[in-house]
Amino acid sequence: MRVENMTHWRKLIVVFSLLSTLLLVGGKLSAEDVDHAGCPPKPLRGGMDPQVCIMDGCLRGKTVTSLHWGTFEAFVGIPFAKPPIGELRFANPVPNEWWGRRAVYNATEEKPMCVQKNDLIPNAEVQGSEDCLYLNVYRPSAQNTLRGDLPVMVYIHGGGFFAGSASSAVHGPEYFMETGRVILVTLQYRLGVFGFFSIGEEAAPGNFALKDQVMALHWVKKNIAAFGGDPRRVTIFGQSAGAASVQMHMISPMSVGLFSKAIMMSGSANAPWNIPTKDPLKLARRQAEVFWPCASKLSPKQLVSVLRSVDAQELAQSIDKLKAWSIDPLTLYRPVVEPPSWSNQAFLVEDPRVSWQKGNYQQVPWMTGYLPNEGxxxxxxxxxxxxxxxxxxxxxxxxxxxxxxxxxxxxxxxxxxxxxxxxxxxxxxxxxxxxxxxxxxxxxxxxxxxxxxxxxxxxxxxxxxxxxxxxxxxxxxxxxxxxxxxxxxxxxxxxxxxxxxxxxxxxxxxxxxxxxxxxxxxxxxxxxxxxxxxxxxxxxxxxxxxxxxxxxxxxxxxxxxxxxxxxxxxxxxxxxxxxxxxxxxxxxxxxxxxxxxx
Structure with a gap:
């Protein structure tokens, strides 16, 4: 980045810190999120906020003026799973409950990023909320587009599986929306210990982040037609850890039929930083020992129970004590291999490198790309x-x-x-x-x-x-x-x-x-x-x-x-x-x- 002077780059740091603060605003589905209007909303008409009805109820979005010309419609902060808190921490995602035919969900405000400590940023602090399983849907304005069902592009953010968000402050939809050619969906998923903690048993099988993504893709398949999207033409694309996620969705039996094309940007499931954790229980004990020196005496299920009681901010901060040197390895919490016998809820049943070598993955058109100085x-x-x-x-x-x-x-x-x-x-x-x-x-x-x-x-x-x-x-x-x-x-x-x-x-x-x-x-x-x-x-x-x-x-x-x-x-x-x-x-x-x- 060309920075003219010290004042300018300090200003950028302040802006970035402000962004982090703003992204913490939000929370679980509350009375303020849902307007019990007494009847379903009327179809969109001139001057009214855009409204869409899906199986869970109706949503009120907002019309946004684009950067260069025209407008588009945004439906943001839509819950696709229950908040993964309490007993749902270290558990597979659970579908969100519908809010009713006679209620309108306020989809005009973004929700917070998932709890994270972004070690790619010098002197990073813990930010975010556990209540973060939300997605955003952007579509061309109804007044400007009469194409019928549009192709859908679902973006999975990167961040090494320990950072990132779907915020429009970082992943703004304007460039895609100005084409009027697609519907764009951005989603969030659990990160770090919250997304990949595992004891190697069904009580905490792991891969929660990837299963969050699967649930979001199911949401898209079920609901995107209501927004004017074609559920048969869904392209998933992701960058870095998002790219590895895309490739693992091609491999996973849980993701079959949820997309028709894939794009992997600057990442691969074959990367060294995506090699599955060999002994997740050992890592789980190390994590627990940060808080209880005698954690080695606990049973695997007890480990899960006691770590569910730890404050989310403290748990995220504790990653510093598990690194081998400095902030390395960057991606300490990562995918694990799950036995296929686990109630048909296993995301990875073998090392993704092995699956890819065997050809055990969905045969769909895909694209990959890279930059000169990725490292x-x-x-x-x-x-x-x-x-x-x-x-x-x-x-x-x-x-x-x-x-x-x-x-x-x-x-x-x-x-x-x-x-x-x-x-x-x-x-x-x-x-x-x-x-x-x-x-x-x-x-x-x-x-x-x-x-x-x-x-x-x-x-x-x-x-x-x-x-x-x-x-x-x-x-x-x-x-x-x-x-x-x-x-x-x-x-x-x-x-x-x-x-x-x-x-x-x-x-x-x-x-x-x-x-x-x-x-x-x-x-x-x-x-x-x-x-x-x-x-x-x-x-x-x-x-x-x-x-x-x-x-x-x-x-x-x-x-x-x-x-x-x-x-x-x-x-x-x-x-x-x-x-x-x-x-x-x-x-x-x-x-x-x-x-x-x-």
Missing amino acids: AVRAIAITSNENQLKELNANISHLLPVLLEKQPSAELLQRIKERFFSDGTEGEWITKHNAQRFVDMFTEAAFLYPIQATVKQHITTGDTQIAPVSIYKFSFKGPHSYSFYYTFTPQDFGVVHCDELIYLFRSPALFEDFPPASKEAAMSRELVQFFIDFAYNGVATPLRPYRVCSNDNELYQSMDCDVLEFTNSEEPFEDKPFGVRIVNGRNEDLFAFWNNFY
Whole structure:
């Protein structure tokens, strides 16, 4: 991010803190949320708030003036499950109770984010509420759109399974709504210990976050027609942990039939940070020992009971005491494998890497994409901190395995040094001069290799005729970047993890709007249309000829298929102020190195 002076970036920090405070406003379904009007609402007419009736009752939304032109309708803070509090903490989600035919739910105010401690932000504090299982529905205004049933795009936010929200302050719908072509749904799910705590038994099976998402998708399938959406044309898309979630929905038996297309942005279920927890009960005991030193004597069910009594803010804060070094591993709480015998309520019945290798997943069209400096999401916070970098170099053989989620042999560790830090000394692998190589290491290990492996395995075991896969690369550099929030420094780190989100969603709490005539605004319009085109067609379509990955030819098994790159190319695309070009996504050297490592 270009920051002109210290005053400006301090102002941004204040804005971000204000956003966090605002997102805490809200709560459980109350009398103020429901207007007992005595009869169902009348159909929408000029000058009235938009109203929609679903199976749970009727909702009153609001008409919103879009950023550049026109209006759209927003129905926000809609409950899709009961608040996961009390006995429902560490339990599978329970459907929300209907509020009645003669009541109107107030869907004009957003609800709080789920309890979280976002360690990606320096000096993060615990924020949010346990009562957070709500979703938002945005649709083009009825006065402006007479298309009938529109395709539906359901967005699953990222944040490493420990942070994030569906707030319009960060994931604003304006860019999608201005097209008038789709209905957009954003949802929230439990995070961290609340979303993934498990004792390895049915009393607390785990994967609650993913089951929250499943329940939200069931809500969409059941109710979206009332909003003018087509339940047969639902595209799920997510970024980072949201992308891993999307891939796991393709794998999970619980998600069958809930969507027709999928988009995975900068993430994969094959990533090291998504490897299922091997011994969830051990982690559960460690969690309980933070509060009770004698927790080792408790039975698994007693662990669940006592941890349900802990204040949510204190429980979220306690993650600091479970990390191996600094804030690592970032994603401590993650998916677990559940026995399929658990009352047909198991989300993952085997390691997702195994399911994908076997071809045990829904064969639907899907797309994946990546950015040049994905690894900056963690690496630059370390290289920008002199003390942390010094500590890492002094304990490289112990700490690098923590960062890479793998305990390698001395030989493999040395290969890491040769590949990335050949100019470093034995006592100082990572220096200011090769700091970019540290970013490259994270990018390859946590993002590029898992994505490439996902595509390769699909080409080998999937059905690319009915489930074609498209690939994109986003390397367009604009004036804003999420790198600022990873370090709170104005340094230019290139196009980093999350930067494509700036062009898909309006984020008024984090970034200034693009001038309407700017190349950034043009890039945003192009990228949004690209995603929507996929929701319509199931393949990437902006250039011809474009070859999706296929197994029709053995060459494709080397991932020798087309990647669409959105960039600052000097060769504009159809007289537009940016570049869209075909590049080769094949990198056999990268794949071979990390395939051997992992």
